[in-house]
Amino acid sequence: MKILTGNDLVTGDVIWWTGDGWSRHLEHAVDVDGQGEAIAAREEAARHVNTPYVIQAEMTGEGPRPAHIKDRIRAVGPTVRPDLGLKPADPTIGDWVI
């Protein structure tokens, strides 16, 4: 699957395209199929997102899993500071990244 990501223009937060908006949570990301570039252009022009780009991901039982480690780290926050990420109480988050 292909999913669309970028950073929130105002906060810089990592965000994911949900089909009708943006979420900070990767599990809300949807397959953009062949529409990713068009959605990215439209959303960037509307200042809903900064520097959006399409990435490869795999759908798993826990939701989408980005193909590249860089985007997996983007999804959860710095692996060395899990307390600052979106799932500070999840002890398996480091394993998920790798």
Add this chain to the structure above:
Amino acid sequence: MYQYDEYDQAIVDARVEEFRDQVRRRLSGEMTEDQFKPLRLMNGLYLQLHAYMLRVAIPYGTLSGKQMHMLAHIARKYDKDYGHFTTRQNLQYNWIKLADAPDILAELATVEMHAIQTSGNCIRNISSDQYAGAAADEIEDPRPWAELLRQWSTFHPEFSYLPRKFKIAVIGSEEDRAAVRLHDIGLQIHRNDAGETGFRVFVGGGMGRTPMIAPVIRDFLPKADFLSYMEACLRVYNRYGRRDNLYKARIKILVHEIGADEYRRQVEEEFLHTRTLGLDAPQAEFDRIAAHFAPPAFESGLSDEIDRSDPDFALWLDQQVVAHKVPGYAIVNISLKPTGGIPGDASSAQIDLMADLGETYSFDELRVTHAQNIVLPHVRKSDLYAIWQKLDAAGLATPNLDLVGDIIACPGLDYCSLANARSIPLAQKISERFGEIGRQRDLGELKLKISGCINACGHHHAGHIGILGVDRKGEENYQLSFGGSGAEDASLAKIIGPGFSEDGVVDAIEKAVNVYTALRTDGERFIDTYRRVGEAPFKEAIYG
């Protein structure tokens, strides 16, 4: 310390308001990201993996307690309660909101700080010796010259759009604590045969994709010609530096391609012209700047005796405290490398504590080192125990200066959008593997440096042991190299063989260290043994 005059303050204040308007226009849609990006970068604002990152300039690594407190305040108010001290003697905040950036810069401006020259293809923040003005081996304090360079280079109309970024370091000692030969320009104050002080000028060093050690372009530059010669060095680069290829745009490539002799010839030719332009600071202006760096009011007659009865204090004393040029005083190194910690990170509370210590015990001065530690430059020996107790209570008294646990590491893939692999977790694992301080001290000086990509912000080329993180088919992989040095015996580390996983590289370091301990002679550091015996026994032990 230098204090802004009305012009400095007016320039910085105006820049804040200019950036405030630029941010407003970006948020309102009047500017696209392509239009805005170069403007935010000129104000130190990057977009990294998780958020905007703001890099604050700390000119030549020197700051006051008030400035240090401001860094803590910003971390607490606008970020996530911590900051990261960098290998360029600066500080980075990792979680900045775009809308807050102008207010942050405005708050910085109230304590004579900014984020100018921390990005872009300009002359970057000038770096220097963290022991400047305090070192026992110093010929002359390099900071007035660094400050002169700062004033000359800030918004220099001719050098704001260079082919690539440009880094200058200045030192005033024979011992090189600022890696001058690995800078675009390195300046070393020294004496000529006539006993005059001037500058040895190195040009064309650097790390990154194509590491090079800078050759000497001028062995003795009289002080009177300082800026006009710098102008000539930059002009030749600006004219002939490669703008067609990002990876060949640094001055080191130009100097390498045309040769040091030809570069020197061109600089000297240009210098004949620039020295007629009245560019050099009048003596009165230099004296005004230098007066800000006059030695503090050291007391005389202080005792050099220190009570070493507390063994933990004595250990810290031996490792973290170095000689000061004034009897009764010492230089304190504060380690930001707790065992298993994140190199260079400090919480707001820790930053505040260090600020307090600087104000109370070090004539209101602190320094940031390129090795990501903090220095209290002027401390009475009689105050050392009190300082140690406060540092120890705050987790800032790890006695590992220049030991294997004193690892330089870039933010790596945990934060940086350029990185290919994580640096910090590897630093943490190595730090824990060699956590026992007694063993670290037995191994002696061992400078281990980790970069998460080829840009080499972790200075891996200059590590006695250097590690470069790479992306190998989507997996993090680490190349191990030996033999680098950023000191006066500068050398570039050489890759030892195929790369490793994260755990594999830690094991490989253990094997290399065991080779060293087996082969070393009395007094030899790791790098000395490596240079003497060569790579073969290390390679054999690691790859068998």
